[in-house]
Amino acid sequence: MKIKDIAEAAGVSTATVSRVLNGKQHVRPEVQKKVLEIVKQMNYSPNRAAQSLRSRQSSMIGLVVADIQNPFFASVCRAVEDVSQAHNYSIILCNTDENPEKEQMYLELLQNENAAGIILSPTKRLAKHFPQELANQTPMVLIDRKVEGVDVDSVLIDNFSAAKTLTTHLLGNGLKRIAGLFGSPSITGEERLLGYQAAFQESGIKIDPDLIIELPAKMENAHEAVTKLLESESPPEAIMTSSGLLANGAFRAIRDKEIEIPGTLAFATFDESPWTSMTRPAITVIEQPTYDIGMTAGEMLIKRIREQSRPTRQVVLSSRLIIRQSCGSSQ
Amino acid sequence: MKIKDIAEAAGVSTATVSRVLNGKQHVRPEVQKKVLEIVKQMNYSPNRAAQSLRSRQSSMIGLVVADIQNPFFASVCRAVEDVSQAHNYSIILCNTDENPEKEQMYLELLQNENAAGIILSPTKRLAKHFPQELANQTPMVLIDRKVEGVDVDSVLIDNFSAAKTLTTHLLGNGLKRIAGLFGSPSITGEERLLGYQAAFQESGIKIDPDLIIELPAKMENAHEAVTKLLESESPPEAIMTSSGLLANGAFRAIRDKEIEIPGTLAFATFDESPWTSMTRPAITVIEQPTYDIGMTAGEMLIKRIREQSRPTRQVVLSSRLIIRQSCGSSQ
DNA sequence: AATTAAATTGTAACCGATTACAACAAAAAA
DNA sequence: TTTTTTGTTGTAATCGGTTACAATTTAATT
Numbered sequence: 001m002k003i004k005d006i007a008e009a010a011g012v013s014t015a016t017v018s019r020v021l022n023g024k025q026h027v028r029p030e031v032q033k034k035v036l037e038i039v040k041q042m043n044y045s046p047n048r049a050a051q052s053l054r055s056r057q058s059s060m061i062g063l064v065v066a067d068i069q070n071p072f073f074a075s076v077c078r079a080v081e082d083v084s085q086a087h088n089y090s091i092i093l094c095n096t097d098e099n100p101e102k103e104q105m106y107l108e109l110l111q112n113e114n115a116a117g118i119i120l121s122p123t124k125r126l127a128k129h130f131p132q133e134l135a136n137q138t139p140m141v142l143i144d145r146k147v148e149g150v151d152v153d154s155v156l157i158d159n160f161s162a163a164k165t166l167t168t169h170l171l172g173n174g175l176k177r178i179a180g181l182f183g184s185p186s187i188t189g190e191e192r193l194l195g196y197q198a199a200f201q202e203s204g205i206k207i208d209p210d211l212i213i214e215l216p217a218k219m220e221n222a223h224e225a226v227t228k229l230l231e232s233e234s235p236p237e238a239i240m241t242s243s244g245l246l247a248n249g250a251f252r253a254i255r256d257k258e259i260e261i262p263g264t265l266a267f268a269t270f271d272e273s274p275w276t277s278m279t280r281p282a283i284t285v286i287e288q289p290t291y292d293i294g295m296t297a298g299e300m301l302i303k304r305i306r307e308q309s310r311p312t313r314q315v316v317l318s319s320r321l322i323i324r325q326s327c328g329s330s331q
Numbered sequence: 332m333k334i335k336d337i338a339e340a341a342g343v344s345t346a347t348v349s350r351v352l353n354g355k356q357h358v359r360p361e362v363q364k365k366v367l368e369i370v371k372q373m374n375y376s377p378n379r380a381a382q383s384l385r386s387r388q389s390s391m392i393g394l395v396v397a398d399i400q401n402p403f404f405a406s407v408c409r410a411v412e413d414v415s416q417a418h419n420y421s422i423i424l425c426n427t428d429e430n431p432e433k434e435q436m437y438l439e440l441l442q443n444e445n446a447a448g449i450i451l452s453p454t455k456r457l458a459k460h461f462p463q464e465l466a467n468q469t470p471m472v473l474i475d476r477k478v479e480g481v482d483v484d485s486v487l488i489d490n491f492s493a494a495k496t497l498t499t500h501l502l503g504n505g506l507k508r509i510a511g512l513f514g515s516p517s518i519t520g521e522e523r524l525l526g527y528q529a530a531f532q533e534s535g536i537k538i539d540p541d542l543i544i545e546l547p548a549k550m551e552n553a554h555e556a557v558t559k560l561l562e563s564e565s566p567p568e569a570i571m572t573s574s575g576l577l578a579n580g581a582f583r584a585i586r587d588k589e590i591e592i593p594g595t596l597a598f599a600t601f602d603e604s605p606w607t608s609m610t611r612p613a614i615t616v617i618e619q620p621t622y623d624i625g626m627t628a629g630e631m632l633i634k635r636i637r638e639q640s641r642p643t644r645q646v647v648l649s650s651r652l653i654i655r656q657s658c659g660s661s662q
Numbered sequence: 663a664a665t666t667a668a669a670t671t672g673t674a675a676c677c678g679a680t681t682a683c684a685a686c687a688a689a690a691a692a
Numbered sequence: 693t694t695t696t697t698t699g700t701t702g703t704a705a706t707c708g709g710t711t712a713c714a715a716t717t718t719a720a721t722t
Contacts, residue, residue: 002678013702018680024700029576048444049389050678052380053707060423066410074405078398081426090440093424095412104415109421112380219605248605255609274550274579275606278586333708344672349710357669381708385677 001044010038021046045320052114061301062110062118062132064094064103066186070217070245072271072290073121076143079294080119087302089116090315097254098186098216100125105136115316121145124185139304141297145187152310153304155297157319159188162286163195163242164202164267165321171203173328175266179229180237181246183217190271192242211236222249230257230265237266238327251279262328272322281325289317332375341369352377383445392632393441393449395425395434397517401548401576403602403621404452407474410625411450418633420447429547430518431456438465448632454474455516470635472628476518484635484643488627488650490519493617494526494573495533496652497599500615501569502534504595504659510560510567512577514548523573523601542567546577553580561588561596568597571657575602582610593659603653612656622646 007014012031019027020035027035038044052058061084065073077093081307084091092115094106100123109117117139122130127147134140135152142154170178180196183189193212200207213229215221222241229235230253239254241247247269261281269276272287296315304310338345343362350358351366358366358583383389392415396404406426415422423446425437431454441449448470453461456480465471466483473481473485511527516521524543531538544560546552553572560566561584570585572578578600590596592612600607603618626647635641 003680004678013680014679015702015704016700019701022680024681026701030702031700045439045443047384047678048440049380049383050707051680053378053384053709054678054680056707058380068399068412069402069405069409071400073400074400074402077424078426079401081399081424090423090425090444092421093394093408093412094421095409106421108376109379112376113421239574248609251609264598273605275604278579278582278606279609280611288392334710335708345709346672346674346711349672350671353710355711357671359670362670378708381677381678382710384679384708385710463675 001042002235003044003046006035006038006044007041010035010040052292054075056114057116058114059089060110060113060115061089061091061298062094062106062113062115062120063091064096064106064110064118064120066121066123066217067095067100070243071273072144072244072288075290076294076297079291080298083295083298083302089302091105096121096123098123101209105133111138115142117305119143119297119301122147122187124187124190127187134292139301139308141301141304143293143297146191147187151312153300153314154295155300155315155317157288157317160192160195161199162194162270162288162319162321164199165195165241166270166284166286167199168203169321169323170240170266170327171199171266173203173266175238175327176205177208177211177234177236178238178240179211179212179213179226180214181222181225181239181250183239183243183246184214186217189217189242203219217243217245217247217292219249219252222246223253224307226250226253227256230259231252235265237269239265244269244273245272245273247276247283247285251283260328266327268327272320277324279326281328284324285322287322289319292317332373334375334377337366337369337373337375340373341366355452363548387445388447389445390420391441391444391446392420392422392629393435393437393440393444393446394422395416395426395427395449395451396540397423397429397452397454397548398426401574402604403575403619406621407625407628410622411629414626414633415627420633427452427454437615442469448472448627448636450474450495450632453478455518455520455521458518470596470632470639472632472635474628478518478521482534482643484623484628484631484645486631486646486648488619488624488648490522491526491529493650493652494620495530496526497571497601497615497617498527498530499534500654501571501597501599501658502530502536504597506537506569506658508539508565508567509569509571510542510544510557512544512546512553512556512570512572512581513579514574514577517547517548520545520548520573527571548574548576550576550580550583553577554584555580557581557584557589559629561585561590566596572597572600575600575604578602578604578607578614582614592657597658599658608655610657613634614657615655616653618651618653621652623648634654 003014003017006017020032063080096103103123119141121144130150182193213225241250261267268284270286272285276283276285334345334348338348351363394411418569427434434454450472452475513524544556572581592598599615601617603616607614620632
């Protein structure tokens with residue numbers, strides 16, 4: 001079923017059919033009606049590959065994230081999909097696992113695919129060697145990670161401030177030996193570490209460097225690290241983690257050791273998850289506007305696709321500290 | 332940068348370049364080497380739209396699920412992506428929300444896109460009116476839901492037995508008034524309901540029809556339904572839910588009312604989630620082999636893409652009852 | 663050495679849409 | 693009525709690959 005078949009059935013040329021289908025220029029209403037009828041009757045829809053080849057633009061949006069199993073990205077992804085769908089774009093999902101080679105591979109793929117646009121949570125390496133030409137050529141929106149000195153749209157939260165806020169909250173509760181688990185290598189993890197350090201700085205309390213742990217953001221890693229931490233000679237008074245996945249492993253390790261929260265150990269983390277409000281004590285968290293991030297990124301991308309030359313902008317959405325019982329503070 | 336440029340630079344025809352790139356037939360090793368060198372040097376990679384147009388096959392696999400925010404599907408998705416990537420396919424992600432129109436729209440899109448294959452968790456309507464022609468024409472693997480009397484590959488767990496096992500476990504603990512929350516409209520929910528009923532049947536205990544609740548699998552719905560249930564004149568002794576999302580809302584409602592588990596109310600659910608082992612008491616669940624389902628489906632799809640005519644098969648993976656403390660059983 | 667078979671390469675058609683251009687018709691202006 | 697403008701339509705080129713077919717070279721066989 002191709003455009004030629006429709007053209008023949010309607011007694012017009014393929015050009016006319018194409019014009020009708022794309023709502024272009026001058027076509028007599030009666031011809032238009034006839035063509036549409038036949039299109040409907042024959043249940044025709046155009047071949048995307050042909051369209052894409054000719055117009056040098058596909059209807060695909062590349063969504064490149066670290067890991068779709070991370071609820072943060074799942075939520076972002078869902079939002080992007082909702083927005084895309086409303087504008088007749090589909091999404092190609094790419095997981096990088098923070099691996100620059102995978103990321104590179106996917107970016108090339110998306111170029112070859114003539115993706116209409118790309119939404120990307122860049123790895124640390126990409127942030128260092130940012131492909132500005134690619135961004136100039138293909139509409140792109142960065143999410144979740146700050147990349148300095150490049151001209152590209154982005155949507156993120158202020159990770160530095162959020163981490164500082166959370167740490168300050170812990171310090172404010174009289175906790176001093178606060179261990180921090182930060183995802184690595186990851187820009188997000190890095191920024192949050194800086195916020196953590198800044199909070200200490202400001203409070204005048206010294207950080208025990210042994211309590212700063214950078215590690216790949218996987219549950220098992222956090223479990224292992226926290227287990228070791230808790231078995232050490234001078235265990236911390238509090239633990240904070242920089243992502244939901246890390247929180248999970250960490251919390252499990254704490255539970256395994258049957259350590260009392262917040263009595264013996266306080267606990268707080270980035271990322272609101274289904275479980276953070278369900279444990280007893282419920283857990284103090286920094287909640288990110290995940291769906292909003294995805295939605296905003298999606299909308300910005302659509303706008304850029306429509307108007308390639310619009311000035312770029314950085315949107316910073318605000319996160320929220322939800323104080324619960326895991327840090328010993330009353331409300 | 333197109334194949335013609337490479338051909339010219341290498342002093343051969345485009346056909347030869349194409350042959351080299353696709354590892355086809357007869358090309359003199361020296362020519363091959365030369366072409367590959369130039370391809371590398373000029374950093375060429377082929378236009379996917381053109382390839383897809385001519386060969387009538389894209390390198391895209393459609394993954395159609397109910398909702399990527401459901402951790403079950405996120406895990407399946409991740410597995411599919413891993414397998415796809417290893418075979419040089421990418422995935423187009425489609426969320427249906429159990430909405431047949433959305434599903435229909437996406438299936439058409441995937442056809443127009445010449446998707447190499449489709450992995451699909453079908454809605455109830457699709458199961459009734461299964462597009463066998465589409466399945467014959469495009470490699471397809473069904474996941475998660477059983478569809479009767481069609482000739483198509485599928486990967487699932489035995490939902491009926493799993494639900495029966497879980498319900499029998501509750502009954503075995505002396506619980507009789509067991510409320511069940513089942514996702515609807517969804518084949519999975521339906522099958523689990525049947526298993527639930529069968530367990531009662533077998534035990535000779537009557538079901539109070541008021542305790543069977545079918546509802547869209549969203550947290551809020553479950554929260555609302557359970558709240559109402561708990562406020563009713565004759566509240567249940569136990570609640571089981573047929574999916575992780577429902578479990579979340581249900582558990583939250585129980586917590587909100589500060590009802591003691593398992594003393595006053597027992598609780599169990601389908602789907603192992605990060606939080607089910609972290610609450611106190613920890614929750615008894617049916618754990619599904621999520622990653623395995625995705626991986627198996629992915630591999631089956633690749634095989635079918637390679638050999639369109641192979642006989643179809645149904646793979647049933649086994650789920651596992653994890654007994655914890657939420658149902659009052661010692662274990 | 664002559665014949666046959668196999669390997670290598672190029673030419674050009676093709677996939678299915680979009681669109682520049684030309685042709686023609688109808689309406690408006692002179 | 694003639695000329696100009698505007699609107700409608702078709703023809704054919706084009707996007708960038710793949711591949712059938714034919715042509716040519718090389719190797720194997722008789």
